[in-house]
Amino acid sequence: MEPKTPKPKKTGVIRWKYALPAAIVIGLVLAFNYFFLDALLKRGLIMAGELALGAKVEIASLKLKWSDLSLTVRGVAAANKDNPMTNLVEFESARLAIKPLPLLSKKLNIEEASLTGLRWGTERKTSGALPPAKQKSYAARLAPADSPTGKLLAKLETQAETEWQALPAWDNIQKVKNQISSLSLEGVVKPENLETLKQAEALKQEAQNKAGQYRQKLQNLDVAAKVQAVQPALEELKGMQIRSAQDAAAAKDKIDTAQRKIQELQALQGQLQQLKAQAESDFGQAASLTQKLNEWKEKDLAALSSQLQLPSLSFENLTRSLVGPLWLSRVRQFVDLANTARRYMPPRKEKDKKVVQPRLHGLDVSFPLAQVPPAFLIQKLSLTGSTGGPGKTGEPVDFVGLVTNITSDPRLLGLPTKAEIKGAQSGRVYDVTAVLDHTADVPKDTVALSAQGLAASSLHLPSSDYMPNLAAGQVAFSSRFTLQGDELEADLQAALSGLKPPAAGTGDEAKKLLAELWQGVNRVNLQAKVKGRGDDLQLSLSSDLDRLLGDRLKAMAGEKLAEVRAKLMAEINKYAAAKQKELLDQYGLSKSGALGDITSTQGSVQDKIAAIQKAVQEKQAAAQQAVDQQKKQAEDQAKQKAQEQLKNLFGK
Amino acid sequence: MIGLRAVKSVFTILQSENSPMQIAGGVAIGLFMGFSPFNGPQNYLLMILLFFLNVNVASATVATALFSGLAALLDPVAHKLGFALLVSNDSLTPFWTALYNLPVVPFTRFNNTVVLGSFVLALILVIPVIFLTRAFILYYRAHWRERVGKVGVVKWLSGLNTALGIKEKL
Numbered sequence: 101m102e103p104k105t106p107k108p109k110k111t112g113v114i115r116w117k118y119a120l121p122a123a124i125v126i127g128l129v130l131a132f133n134y135f136f137l138d139a140l141l142k143r144g145l146i147m148a149g150e151l152a153l154g155a156k157v158e159i160a161s162l163k164l165k166w167s168d169l170s171l172t173v174r175g176v177a178a179a180n181k182d183n184p185m186t187n188l189v190e191f192e193s194a195r196l197a198i199k200p201l202p203l204l205s206k207k208l209n210i211e212e213a214s215l216t217g218l219r220w221g222t223e224r225k226t227s228g229a230l231p232p233a234k235q236k237s238y239a240a241r242l243a244p245a246d247s248p249t250g251k252l253l254a255k256l257e258t259q260a261e262t263e264w265q266a267l268p269a270w271d272n273i274q275k276v277k278n279q280i281s282s283l284s285l286e287g288v289v290k291p292e293n294l295e296t297l298k299q300a301e302a303l304k305q306e307a308q309n310k311a312g313q314y315r316q317k318l319q320n321l322d323v324a325a326k327v328q329a330v331q332p333a334l335e336e337l338k339g340m341q342i343r344s345a346q347d348a349a350a351a352k353d354k355i356d357t358a359q360r361k362i363q364e365l366q367a368l369q370g371q372l373q374q375l376k377a378q379a380e381s382d383f384g385q386a387a388s389l390t391q392k393l394n395e396w397k398e399k400d401l402a403a404l405s406s407q408l409q410l411p412s413l414s415f416e417n418l419t420r421s422l423v424g425p426l427w428l429s430r431v432r433q434f435v436d437l438a439n440t441a442r443r444y445m446p447p448r449k450e451k452d453k454k455v456v457q458p459r460l461h462g463l464d465v466s467f468p469l470a471q472v473p474p475a476f477l478i479q480k481l482s483l484t485g486s487t488g489g490p491g492k493t494g495e496p497v498d499f500v501g502l503v504t505n506i507t508s509d510p511r512l513l514g515l516p517t518k519a520e521i522k523g524a525q526s527g528r529v530y531d532v533t534a535v536l537d538h539t540a541d542v543p544k545d546t547v548a549l550s551a552q553g554l555a556a557s558s559l560h561l562p563s564s565d566y567m568p569n570l571a572a573g574q575v576a577f578s579s580r581f582t583l584q585g586d587e588l589e590a591d592l593q594a595a596l597s598g599l600k601p602p603a604a605g606t607g608d609e610a611k612k613l614l615a616e617l618w619q620g621v622n623r624v625n626l627q628a629k630v631k632g633r634g635d636d637l638q639l640s641l642s643s644d645l646d647r648l649l650g651d652r653l654k655a656m657a658g659e660k661l662a663e664v665r666a667k668l669m670a671e672i673n674k675y676a677a678a679k680q681k682e683l684l685d686q687y688g689l690s691k692s693g694a695l696g697d698i699t700s701t702q703g704s705v706q707d708k709i710a711a712i713q714k715a716v717q718e719k720q721a722a723a724q725q726a727v728d729q730q731k732k733q734a735e736d737q738a739k740q741k742a743q744e745q746l747k748n749l750f751g752k
Numbered sequence: 753m754i755g756l757r758a759v760k761s762v763f764t765i766l767q768s769e770n771s772p773m774q775i776a777g778g779v780a781i782g783l784f785m786g787f788s789p790f791n792g793p794q795n796y797l798l799m800i801l802l803f804f805l806n807v808n809v810a811s812a813t814v815a816t817a818l819f820s821g822l823a824a825l826l827d828p829v830a831h832k833l834g835f836a837l838l839v840s841n842d843s844l845t846p847f848w849t850a851l852y853n854l855p856v857v858p859f860t861r862f863n864n865t866v867v868l869g870s871f872v873l874a875l876i877l878v879i880p881v882i883f884l885t886r887a888f889i890l891y892y893r894a895h896w897r898e899r900v901g902k903v904g905v906v907k908w909l910s911g912l913n914t915a916l917g918i919k920e921k922l
Binding site: 113114115118119121122125126129204205206207454456461462463464465466467468469472475 | 796799800803804805806827830831834835838839845848849851852853854855856857858859861863864865866867869
């Protein structure tokens with residue numbers, strides 16, 4: 101028998117019997133939303149805030165009032181992701197009056213909002229760091245590392261680290277006095293280690309060698325033999341008797357030979373002269389030896405100073421290392437702010453009909469419509485607050501401010517977001533102006549800050565032993581940050597005044613030195629600038645701090661350092677003096693010996709030349725006389741012959 | 753215990769007297785609920801439909817759980833589909849713009865690529881799911897119902913209902 105399949109019950113499409121339970125369920129859902137919406141909203145705001153800021157966000161209470169559709173949030177604190185033990189920002193309460201109609205279109209439009217008790221940089225009792233999973237979500241939303249902003253942020257971070265590492269160690273400077281005062285020079289200068297003595301010995305040896313070399317060169321010229329070789333010709337010339345023209349004719353060859361010998365000797369004389377000049381040049385002057393020795397003494401002094409670890413007094417990097425990281429961290433904060441603003445208030449081109457925003461799942465695409473308000477808009481946000489708070493130093497300044505046109509679609513609104521915050525109290529002035537203009541194709545974010553009469557400690561300069569106690573000091577600064585597209589420009593002018601040297605204390609040499617260092621320095625001027633893009637960022641920092649501290653420390657420690665150096669030099673001189681005398685004596689002997697030999701040889705050659713020349717002249721004169729005499733005799737004979745012929749002619 | 757209840761629900765649905773179309777309708781609503789954001793207004797609307805339409809609630813509940821898991825797995829596909837419709841296709845922009853600026857509609861988060869893509873996937877799947885479910889129920893009831901009813905586990909599961917009921921009362 102086939103099993104009987106039960107026939108389905110016939111029912112209508114609508115299940116009226118479920119109407120009541122459905123109404124109850126819907127009612128429960130609505131009731132849940134009514135009673136728990138505040139908690140849900142609070143949770144949503146915390147999550148959104150943490151995702152935007154990358155650090156914990158706390159909200160003490162949140163109340164949505166349905167009667168006037170207002171939202172009141174109290175006790176809000178958002179931690180600083182870079183310094184989790186401080187709050188980036190906190191405020192006591194915020195009240196937002198929400199427009200009801202746009203809400204139906206999921207648009208949060210707020211005509212007026214107020215925020216009270218705004219403070220920043222305040223100390224936290226617990227860490228504001230997010231758990232790793234949330235940090236990962238935050239990191240995924242950051243500007244990609246290869247984007248222009250990502251590159252800019254990475255460059256600022258690495259640059260700040262480099263600047264910080266350049267900070268010279270205070271310990272080195274602290275050693276200045278300690279080292280000098282406890283320095284013992286006994287046994288430090290050892291003659292066998294002095295390069296001056298070794299060099300003096302080498303120079304002495306060199307002088308001796310040179311003298312030997314020139315003697316050898318003189319010998320190689322074989323002057324004595326050459327002079328001796330001339331002697332026979334000279335003797336022969338001297339021994340000649342010239343009485344007649346025939347004798348004169350016979351002497352001519354010998355005179356010519358003698359003159360050739362003279363030329364040979366003169367050539368030899370030339371060689372000697374050349375050798376002498378070379379020797380003079382080679383030996384140089386005694387003064388140059390002294391100069392060389394002095395240079396070696398300086399080198400010995402430097403080596404000994406290094407051996408004793410005498411400190412150098414360079415402060416050229418002080419401003420960069422002290423102020424650089426602080427300045428770059430402020431610039432980085434600004435770029436972070438601009439980046440966050442661009443993420444939540446994205447600039448778009450006029451022609452773009454939709455705006456794409458990444459969300460946890462997928463992308464949210466907005467389809468703005470002209471004449472329809474943006475999805476999020478706060479037209480006016482008035483705020484009050486204070487620069488003080490837990491963990492902050494100096495007298496606080498209360499301020500008031502107004503922020504306008506905070507929107508998710510600045511292009512649609514057509515107006516930039518503007519913020520103006522001003523505070524003045526007992527000579528302390530604080531002024532912040534910000535314009536976040538995302539209405540054009542290229543966004544431009546500008547923040548200008550200026551302050552006067554604020555506590556110098558509020559600058560949060562890195563803790564350094566170089567700095568005096570800033571508690572009594574004041575700071576005035578003016579800075580401007582601009583990020584147009586991905587091009588950054590920021591500058592700072594700051595003056596720290598009223599600085600007082602730290603207490604000298606008793607017994608602590610370091611503190612005494614520090615107090616002495618800052619004595620009389622009560623004002624420091626700083627200038628800083630950053631310009632460029634992520635791949636080409638120019639940083640310049642300058643102040644009179646380097647000069648001030650450098651000069652003062654040199655004045656303080658330089659005198660004592662000079663004393664030590666003088667003592668060391670005296671020790672070096674003591675050992676070097678004898679060696680120097682020995683060297684100069686040897687040098688004098690070698691030089692005069694070599695040159696004397698050459699000069700005396702030159703004299704003997706010259707004597708021989710003179711002797712030959714004299715003999716030649718005598719023989720030439722004798723020959724001339726013989727010729728003249730013979731000529732006269734011939735004339736006389738001719739005259740006599742002529743007279744006799746005339747007599748014979750007329751005597752008849 | 754939840755797992756046992758789910759298995760029991762499946763057998764209860766299969767062995768019940770509900771019509772195949774009631775069960776298929778419940779599965780269809782469960783499909784949409786599974787592919788929609790949990791707290792979206794569309795889910796509230798679907799819940800209202802679930803209560804008012806004469807469909808099987810248990811099958812909708814089981815289908816919601818099953819399709820929620822499937823939707824999570826298909827998120828990348830849904831994102832691509834949503835991206836194509838919302839971003840790549842400019843001819844649809846006026847339509848989305850009009851929707852975006854209507855009251856209430858933006859609360860559905862239709863302008864999110866994953867949400868819209870999932871909704872479109874659900875639309876694509878709903879007709880086949882209805883017919884396949886109906887066909888499966890008919891086939892099951894014709895060929896397996898008697899045999900399955902005699903299996904010890906199913907009997908035990910049927911008894912579990914009573915046991916759980918007594919335990920809850922205690």
